[in-house]
Amino acid sequence: MITRQFGIPVTSPGAILRREKELGTPLGLETAETTQHGGLVSDKIIVELIEDWLRLHGSHGFVFDGFPRTTPQAESLRGILVRHRTPLDLAIWLDVSESTVGERISSRLQCQGCGFTTTTASAVFAERPICPYCDGPLVRRTDDDAAVLQKRLAEFNAKTQPLAAFYEKLGTLRRIDGNRDRDAVFGDIARLIEQAA
Numbered sequence: 001m002i003t004r005q006f007g008i009p010v011t012s013p014g015a016i017l018r019r020e021k022e023l024g025t026p027l028g029l030e031t032a033e034t035t036q037h038g039g040l041v042s043d044k045i046i047v048e049l050i051e052d053w054l055r056l057h058g059s060h061g062f063v064f065d066g067f068p069r070t071t072p073q074a075e076s077l078r079g080i081l082v083r084h085r086t087p088l089d090l091a092i093w094l095d096v097s098e099s100t101v102g103e104r105i106s107s108r109l110q111c112q113g114c115g116f117t118t119t120t121a122s123a124v125f126a127e128r129p130i131c132p133y134c135d136g137p138l139v140r141r142t143d144d145d146a147a148v149l150q151k152r153l154a155e156f157n158a159k160t161q162p163l164a165a166f167y168e169k170l171g172t173l174r175r176i177d178g179n180r181d182r183d184a185v186f187g188d189i190a191r192l193i194e195q196a197a
């Protein structure tokens with residue numbers, strides 16, 4: 001939505017890793033194995049992939065979705081941006097409660113063909129859910145299981161939560177209530193981007 005409205009390229013570690021997996025690179029296959037078991041890919045690998053992406057796509061603005069996720073990642077990103085002489089305008093923090101996360105994940109479906117995601121609620125399906133774009137099968141993502149969710153929440157509290165203070169100190173943190181519908185959240189994000197531009 002950000003790319004469509006503002007023409008700014010957006011990426012996430014997940015998107016970069018899925019691309020690596022599709023291309024069948026050794027890194028892509030290895031990291032797919034890790035994430036499938038609920039593990040996290042190392043900061044070093046994530047940061048290298050982000051810097052490669054930035055070099056290719058980031059010369060006229062960029063948005064990272066779900067990055068940085070840890071303080072070491074944030075510190076590496078600061079170093080990368082200094083090298084690229086690009087200041088970070090905004091760190092947008094989406095406040096989302098654990099119950100909202102649980103509800104969203106349990107209703108999420110992803111196309112095995114093209115990666116399109118939807119929810120069981122927003123689409124009405126026959127017995128076999130089919131992707132509206134490529135006719136691929138829509139399935140629950142394997143990393144959406146409850147045990148994996150608990151592990152991710154614990155990791156979030158330990159490793160990601162401290163980033164709020166990190167960016168607050170730099171003066172770039174803006175908080176948004178993420179427990180609302182997509183359009184309300186996007187409206188707030190769009191306003192922040194317009195103000196920063």
Ligand SMILES: [Zn+2]
Pocket residue numbers: 111112113114115116131132133134135136
């Ligand atoms: Zn599809």
